Amino acid sequence: MKVALFGSSGLLGSAVRDALCRRGHQCMAFSLRGTGSEETALCLKNENQVTRVLLDTWPDAVINCAAISSPDLVEGNPGEAYSINVDGAVGLAEISSHLGARFIHVSTDMVFDGNSSPYRSTDCPNPLNEYGRQKLEAEKRVLRVTEENLVVLRITLLNGNSPSGKRSLHEKILRGLFNNTLPVLFSDEIRQPASAENVASVMVELLERPNLNGLFHWAGEEEISRYEMGIRILDRFGFSHDRIKEGSSINYDHGNRPMHLSFELSPLSGKLTTHPASIEEQLQGLLLPNDLYTWYRENVDDASCYIHRIK
Ligand SMILES: NC(=O)c1ccc[n+]([C@@H]2O[C@H](COP(=O)([O-])OP(=O)(O)OC[C@H]3O[C@@H](n4cnc5c(N)ncnc54)[C@H](OP(=O)(O)O)[C@@H]3O)[C@@H](O)[C@H]2O)c1
Structure with a gap:
């Protein structure tokens, strides 16, 4: 598949890029600064430019790992973060739907308050901070765009090696x-930490499994x-x-910050060949x-x- 990957310079995005390459997909990589090799600078706030690039390249799938992912940074400048975490994500979902491209979006366990772990994807969210509220708002609006060809994957704290x-x-x-x-x-x-590499494998599997759509949870094997x-x-x-x-x-x-966050991994764990790490x-x-x-x-x-x- 030809895949447009947003946030390719991040902790998760860089692992997704590697996983896409390993599976033989063609990856067009985008980040804010475009500093890496073969990585184009493209700001999600510039909706016209994002639309033009995606119309020009017409990918089979779009993966969104771009975000202001630090709760402290979101708290420090909520308006700026909202334009990326919410408006940017919804914009990508809408363009993907227009193109008929599969869309995979990443969300977080911080949409929950941490009082009733382990959480299922059907449990009622209650974010405690602005980051969690923005990620929840993005989930809701992204999921409203279409019921087909779209996945929102909630993940937990990530271990891994970031490019920075x-x-x-x-x-x-x-x-x-x-x-x-x-x-x-x-x-x-x-x-319940997960490794960026393991989550990336799950995301590439989800990319290749068009029958799996909607909201799912993924994490590592153990709490700590x-x-x-x-x-x-x-x-x-x-x-x-x-x-x-x-x-x-x-x-x-x-x-x-929520005290205790962990996930119920079914039904996804029963459907994938990737196991939690x-x-x-x-x-x-x-x-x-x-x-x-x-x-x-x-x-x-x-x-x-x-x-x-x-x-
Ligand atoms: N890390 C965790 O523990 C964790 C846990 C749960 C969920 N998540 C979710 O997983 C996803 C990836 O997180 P991460 O930790 O990999 O993030 P990260 O390392 O902070 O990377 C963020 C990426 O977004 C890009 N970006 C930032 N602002 C942008 C803009 N205005 N336009 C376009 N791209 C922009 C950055 O590009 P530059 O490098 O050029 O700035 C970078 O590639 C996020 O949705 C996050 O909410 C992360």
Whole structure:
């Protein structure tokens, strides 16, 4: 298939791009800045330009991984974020429907308040923050565009290697160590992380399965607290446990983040050949950001865990 991928420079988008290439699809990659190789700069806010590009290229499918995906950034500039997270997403859904192209859109577990995990896709959302409210609004409006040839996939916290080396949890922890700041992670904030690579495989499967349409949930295999995830990341890279600090969300202003988010994976898990990844499988895929390599060589606590592979 000829696939137009938006957000190709992001944590998830870059994994989707790799997965599309592995499956032999032709990928036209778009991001805001278009910095990567063979990646075109295209702002989702520029609806005319987006429409023109898609009419010119007429893809078989459109995948939307573009977003303002940090809740703090959304909170800081909600109007700007809305034009990308909601209007941009709905615009892509409408053009895709016009072109007869399959549309895959990504949403988040943050549409829920975290009081009744594990959530099914039929459960009633109740977002606690502006990011969750915008993602929910986008879901509703995207799903209203058409009942056919369209998927909204809600996913959980992502592990993985981002092109910037700054997006995912392990990249933020390693950068915190590099900058001599002690990251605080909450032991009462429970998530069900997925790897970007695994979610990308699911998205490509959904792309290839036109009989699967509507709203679905996907996550990793296990629940874990952010603090415990941090400890597992330190183990993976050979750092001692005192490099991060255990906290409780009760003692911090955490920007209305839900405490406990996990998903029921059926019915999707029964329909796909991709299986949810365990935490251990996700950890094995984590790499050291290239620019931290020299620092890492000199500062790793346990050299027997030394990660040789770099991005
Ligand atoms: N990361 C997570 O843990 C997580 C969890 C649940 C759901 N999600 C959802 O998964 C999706 C992907 O998230 P992510 O973490 O991969 O995001 P990300 O790493 O922040 O990447 C965002 C992408 O969107 C592009 N973008 C930003 N503003 C744009 C604009 N105005 N026009 C066009 N493109 C623009 C960025 O391009 P530039 O690089 O050029 O700026 C980048 O390619 C999002 O829908 C997010 O809500 C993520």
